Amino acid sequence: MQITDDLHRTISIENPLRIISLVPSLTELLFDLGLEDRIVGVTKFCIHPTRAQQVAAKIGGTKKFNFDQIEALKPDLIIANKEENYKEGIEQLCKDYPVYISDIFDLKDSLKTIQNIGWMTDSVSKSKQLVEKIQQGFEDVKDKLEGNVLYLIWQNPVMVAASNNFIDFLLQWLGLENAVGHLERYPELDEDMMKNLSPDYVFLSSEPYPFKEKHIQKYQDLFPNAEVLLVDGEMFSWYGSRLVHSPKYFMSLPVSRRR
Numbered sequence: 106m107q108i109t110d111d112l113h114r115t116i117s118i119e120n121p122l123r124i125i126s127l128v129p130s131l132t133e134l135l136f137d138l139g140l141e142d143r144i145v146g147v148t149k150f151c152i153h154p155t156r157a158q159q160v161a162a163k164i165g166g167t168k169k170f171n172f173d174q175i176e177a178l179k180p181d182l183i184i185a186n187k188e189e190n191y192k193e194g195i196e197q198l199c200k201d202y203p204v205y206i207s208d209i210f211d212l213k214d215s216l217k218t219i220q221n222i223g224w225m226t227d228s229v230s231k232s233k234q235l236v237e238k239i240q241q242g243f244e245d246v247k248d249k250l251e252g253n254v255l256y257l258i259w260q261n262p263v264m265v266a267a268s269n270n271f272i273d274f275l276l277q278w279l280g281l282e283n284a285v286g287h288l289e290r291y292p293e294l295d296e297d298m299m300k301n302l303s304p305d306y307v308f309l310s311s312e313p314y315p316f317k318e319k320h321i322q323k324y325q326d327l328f329p330n331a332e333v334l335l336v337d338g339e340m341f342s343w344y345g346s347r348l349v350h351s352p353k354y355f356m357s358l359p360v361s362r363r364r
Contacts, residue, residue: 106118106119106224106225108205108221108224108225110205110206110207110221111187111206111207111208111209111214111217111218112187112206112208114199114206116203116204116205117203118181118182118203118225119181120227121143121180121181121182121203121225121226122143122181123143123145123178123179123180123181123182124140124143124144124145124146124180124181124182124183124184124226125144125145125146125147125164125175125178125180125182125183125184126144126146126147126148126151126183126184127148127164127167127170127183127184127185127186127189127190128148128167128184128185128186128189128190128207128345129148129150129151129152129153129167129189129343130339130342130343130344130345130347131184131186131207131218131222131345132144132147132148132151132153132157132184132345133151133153133154133157133343133345133346133347134219134222134235134345134346135184135222135226136153136154136156136157137231137235137345137346138222138223138226138228138231138232138235138346139228139231140226140228141156141160143226144157144160144161145161145162145178145180146161146162146163146164146174146175146178146180147161147162147163147164148163148164148165148166148167149163149165149166150166150167153339153347162174162178164178167189167190167191168190168191168194169191169194170194170198172197172198175198175202176201180202181202181203182202182203182205182225182226183198183202183203183204183205184204184205184207184222185198185204185205185206185207186206186207186208186209187206187207187208188208188209188270205221205222205225209271209344210269210270210271210274211271211274212239212243212274212278212348214271214344215239215271215344215345215348216236216239216240218344218345219232219235219236219239219345219346220232220233220236223235235346235349238349239348239349242348242349242351242352242353243278243348243351243352245352246278246279246352246355246356247278247279247280248278248279248280248363249279249280249355249356249362249363250279250280250281250355250358250360250361250362250363251280251281251360251361251362251363252281252282252305252306252360252361253281253282253283253284253303253304253305253306254276254281254282254283254284254304254305254306254307254308254360255284255285255299255302255304255306255307255308255328255331256272256276256283256308256310256336256341257307257308257309257310257314257316257324258272258291258310258312258313258314258338259291259313259314260314260316260320262293262294262295263293263294263295263299264291264292264293264294265285265288265291265292265294266283266285266291266310267283267285267286267287267288267289267290267291267292268283268285268286268287268288268289268290269289269290270290270291271341271342271344272341272342273286275341275351275355276341279355280363281306281360284302284303284304285302296327299327299328300327302328303328303330303331304328304331305331305332305360305361306331306332306333306334306360307324307328307331307332307333307334308334308336308341309321309324309333309334309335309336310336310337310338310341310342311335311336311337311338311339312338312339312342313338316335317335318335321333321335332359332360334358334359334360336358337354340354340355
């Protein structure tokens, strides 16, 4: 069969039985589609489900692959992502293996990826059920929240989720305004730049940087009129089957509701 990925590359695959996932959220999707017996390799960051690290070989991280290990696993399909993986490594893999590359900016992109992975792995029925469940859940929370949000993803240097990425899409879907929506992607902010912002909420994400309780006071001092919250980064940035659980989590956040 042939399929076109998000980079408009057409790849040929035939009943893939040895799959490597280089994307944590899509590793979880593969397991939820019932493909555990076909997953031969994952990254060290593929932590959901917990058994992923036990049943599959670790092929390095999302930004540094062990090519010898990958070669030994003889994959007939590799699942990758443009943003989460590194260009040079993916280009090298594409020379030797069928590599499906996703590029996710919004819910439509994520649902397309779920459907395509279902199609490639003969899991169409299960992927369709997932897509329908996610769609319904997200319709139920559309424009339900309000407020201006600064979403932090890294410390030293401070980095935030601005516009043109999946996190920003989710914030807007919920009805929240991105405090740095005038910027692109994941910019660094210094204290002077932050002092010019007036967010209602500051979200400290659990990933990729693991913000903890100890970080709250620093940002409370910087933004005395804001509410500083630790948030589950997986709910905001994992675009596979975890999206089934995201709407319930979003509605549990202590932020203002629209009337």
